[in-house]
Amino acid sequence: MGYRIAVVGATGNVGREMLSILAERGFPADEVVALASRKSLGTEVSYGDTTLKTKDLDTFDFAGFDMALFAIGSDATKTYAPKAAKAGCVVIDNSSLYRYDPDVPLIVPECNPEAIHEYSKKNIIANPNCSTAQMVVALKPLHDRAKIKRVVVSTYQSVSGAGKEGIDELWDQTKSIYNPVDNKPPKKFTKQIAFNVIPHIDVFMDDGSTKEEWKMVAETKKILDTSIKVQATCVRVPVFVGHSESVNIEFEEFLDEHEARDILREAPGIMVVDKREDGGYITPIECVGDFATFISRIRQDSTIENGISLWCVSDNLRKGAALNAVQIAELLGREVLKKG
Incomplete structure (x- = not known):
C-alpha cells in the first residue's frame, strides 16, 4: 500500500515541479491530488504520463491523506496548513511561515535527516529558503570534517525565485530593450532586471541586511x-532558473583543497x-532540470589561516524548493510512516 499525497498550489512553478519530481522519482503514491485556489479550479497539470484536474483547496478534506506538499504563500x-495537520495529514511546507518555529523541523535530508522525528509536535515540516538549501548541502560534509567557524556568501539568484511574475518581467524587459517603443518599467523588482543585477531581495531590516540575507543566517544555524x-x-x-x-x-x-574536493x-x-580550464565549471543554465547541487572552483583561501572558497550552483525550483520537499516526503515515508 502506497501513500495518498496532496500537492497544494499545483498550478504554480514549484507545485508543477513537485508533481513532476514525484513522478520522476517513482514516489510510492496510490493517489496524488492537485489542489489550487478556486480561480484555478479545473486547470490541468501533469503528473508523469497522467493529467490531473485541480481541485478546490478551500473545500478539500485532508482526512485520510498521508502528506501534503504546500507550494503557496505564507498567508x-x-x-x-493547520487544517491539513489537524486532519492527520503531515504538511511539508515550502513557504517561510514555519521555518523559524522551534516546534517545526527545518530539513535538508542530506544535512539533518534525524530532525524528521520532530515533525509530530505540529504535524508540519518546513522546507528551507532556496539559497540556503543548496549552500548547506555543500557545507555539511566539510563541517563534519573540519568544523566551520564562518561563512561569507554572495548569491546570484535567478528571477524564478520571485515566481512567475519575476520570469515574465525579465522576459518582457529583455524584449523591450530591442523595442524602445514598448517600454516595460519594473513592477515585480525595484529596478530594471534585464541586463542588470539588483543587490536587494525581500525587505530591508534595521541592520541594513535584507530578509533574504537574514534567512540564510538563521536557517544555516538551525x-x-x-x-x-x-x-x-x-x-x-x-537568469531565468538556477541560483x-x-x-x-x-x-x-586546516582543510586542504584536495581533501575538500574529495569529500565533496x-x-x-x-x-x-x-x-x-576554460569551461571547467558549472553555470546556472547547465543545472536546470538536474537534481544535483554542483560545486566548482574549489580553492584554498590564502588570506586566512583555514579557508576554502568554492562556487555552488543548483536549480532553485528543484533542490531549492520542489526536490527538497519530495526528498523530505521520501524520508518521512522511509523513517516514520513506513507504508508500502
Missing part, C-alpha cells in the same frame, strides 16, 4: 550548527565539476 499556508557565523549578500540576476553562490568558508582547523565528490546530492 494562504497560515490558513490551510539546520547545521548554531555556532556558525554567516555573512550573506543576496543579489537578483537576469549561483560564491562561498568563502573559514574552518577551525563523495557527499550525497553533490556533483563536483572542477577543472582549471
Whole structure:
C-alpha cells in the first residue's frame, strides 16, 4: 500500500515541479491530488504520463491523506496548513511561515535527516529558503570534517525565485530593450532586471541586511550548527532558473583543497565539476532540470589561516524548493510512516 499525497498550489512553478519530481522519482503514491485556489479550479497539470484536474483547496478534506506538499504563500499556508495537520495529514511546507518555529523541523535530508522525528509536535515540516538549501548541502560534509567557524556568501539568484511574475518581467524587459517603443518599467523588482543585477531581495531590516540575507543566517544555524557565523549578500540576476553562490568558508582547523574536493565528490546530492580550464565549471543554465547541487572552483583561501572558497550552483525550483520537499516526503515515508 502506497501513500495518498496532496500537492497544494499545483498550478504554480514549484507545485508543477513537485508533481513532476514525484513522478520522476517513482514516489510510492496510490493517489496524488492537485489542489489550487478556486480561480484555478479545473486547470490541468501533469503528473508523469497522467493529467490531473485541480481541485478546490478551500473545500478539500485532508482526512485520510498521508502528506501534503504546500507550494503557496505564507498567508494562504497560515490558513490551510493547520487544517491539513489537524486532519492527520503531515504538511511539508515550502513557504517561510514555519521555518523559524522551534516546534517545526527545518530539513535538508542530506544535512539533518534525524530532525524528521520532530515533525509530530505540529504535524508540519518546513522546507528551507532556496539559497540556503543548496549552500548547506555543500557545507555539511566539510563541517563534519573540519568544523566551520564562518561563512561569507554572495548569491546570484535567478528571477524564478520571485515566481512567475519575476520570469515574465525579465522576459518582457529583455524584449523591450530591442523595442524602445514598448517600454516595460519594473513592477515585480525595484529596478530594471534585464541586463542588470539588483543587490536587494525581500525587505530591508534595521541592520541594513535584507530578509533574504537574514534567512540564510538563521536557517544555516538551525539546520547545521548554531555556532556558525554567516555573512550573506543576496543579489537578483537576469537568469531565468538556477541560483549561483560564491562561498568563502573559514574552518577551525586546516582543510586542504584536495581533501575538500574529495569529500565533496563523495557527499550525497553533490556533483563536483572542477577543472582549471576554460569551461571547467558549472553555470546556472547547465543545472536546470538536474537534481544535483554542483560545486566548482574549489580553492584554498590564502588570506586566512583555514579557508576554502568554492562556487555552488543548483536549480532553485528543484533542490531549492520542489526536490527538497519530495526528498523530505521520501524520508518521512522511509523513517516514520513506513507504508508500502
